[in-house]
Amino acid sequence: MFEENTEEKKWFALYTKPRHEFKAEEQINKLSIDCFLPKITATKKWKDRKKKVESALFTSYIFIHATEIERRYALAVDSIVKTVCFNGKPAVIPDEEIESIKIMLEKKSDIFISDKIQKGNKVKIIEGPLKNVIGTVVNLNSEDWLYVTVEILQRSVSVKLTKDNVYKLME
Template sequence: MAAPISSPRWYLIQTKPRQEARAEENLRRQHFECYRPQKHGKTEEPLFPGYLFIRLDRQLDNWYPIRSTRGVARVISFGGEPTPVRDELIEQLRERLAAPAEKPRFQPGERVQLHGGSFRELEAIFVSADGEERSVILLNLLQREQKVRVPTQFLSLCAQPELVMGCRIE
């Protein structure tokens, strides 16, 4: 009976702390196909710190050099067997990371209104985004302007934009 035909699959590698790039470079030098998803922003950061993907054929590729590669901690396994990652997951990651970043919902200096939380129905000035789900706003509290972090979902643009913090009038 002939052996089943195998094909390369993606597997997950755990790297040593903060050595994702080193592990990837050393694996590529050994002619392994690797994928290390990166977040794009002010600086490129790993999407999955401490991990990268490697494409191997379980029946043809020699797994032993992987374990001793600088920067590699281990191959992720269950029951002592390396666990494959679906190709579709890798493709979805690549597509999502290749898509252009969305335009920010608010621009610094724009007047916004709060629609939730403790400051409901107050107006404020948008300062900046603080991650993907929070924003920094300038709120007038007790005759003083205070920077406050709020969930971005609680904000909407005021109906009548005006000049604020040197920004243009619309």
Template sequence: MQHEGTAGNASWYVVHTRPKQEFRALEQLRNQGYECCLPTIQLEKAQRGKLASCTEPLFARYLFIRLDDRTSHWSPIRSTRGVSKMVAFGNRFATVRDDVVDALQKAPLAMQPMFVPGERVAITYGPLAGLEGIFQMKDGEARAMVLIEWMSQPQKLVLAIGTLQKAA
């Protein structure tokens, strides 16, 4: 198993996880003594009609693992819960430079709002479903102010945040 501080040619490798199991794979690999990195980001999402803050992987279905090509035991990785496979190109495993992983570990990733003012949104539910408008601002945790064109006039509406999505 890889332990921090092991001598040799240690490099960061890319692990492909099963869908939505990045955190499980991370925990299981760390429990086996591997040094891992799972960059995350804070996002706003609509949950049960309200905005909620959640932490998600920056790269869906991927995490990084530090392995030494001489002393690390690679065989348990593939059978670890949450892991799909090690990423490889041909017969060579994908590596990531140390400085890139260091930057990802240190970078403060700010909260990403669900919508930003001026963004086009589509109304997905209710009597106005199918209309598009311009997101103006949040109006509390569960509502948003949207500017729509109605009878040749701009109208500001306050709608449930869960009834909106980014327009295509």
């Protein structure tokens, strides 16, 4: 799809829209750009059942092995928000780090994910009547409940949500 380019390919991290990692992988693959979406399978528990669910190891991130031109094409994909940058330049991920992630996933190590949502974090609500509203975490408890304060009409409203109902906004 792309002209032959002698430019060296590098690993870049791309930031996706919330819960669009799998869609981003599909769209980037259609462009014939080499991408890597680290995935894990976890057991999700609801009140009435348990189910194994595949999810992204790093929420809202996908990696591409690409030239600078391919990276720019990948940015045009609907599910991609931006390239992860450091000091204003696209951050290049060392090959060894990507290989380490692949080895860890192959060995089926016990992997625990933390979004590190903490008291004081700004979050966007992604489900329910307050969908798309931004609030501040005012309390957390050990049962995965968090309490978010939302400013509406110059009033503060607190809602009780699970961590699955919000995503942490980048600072």
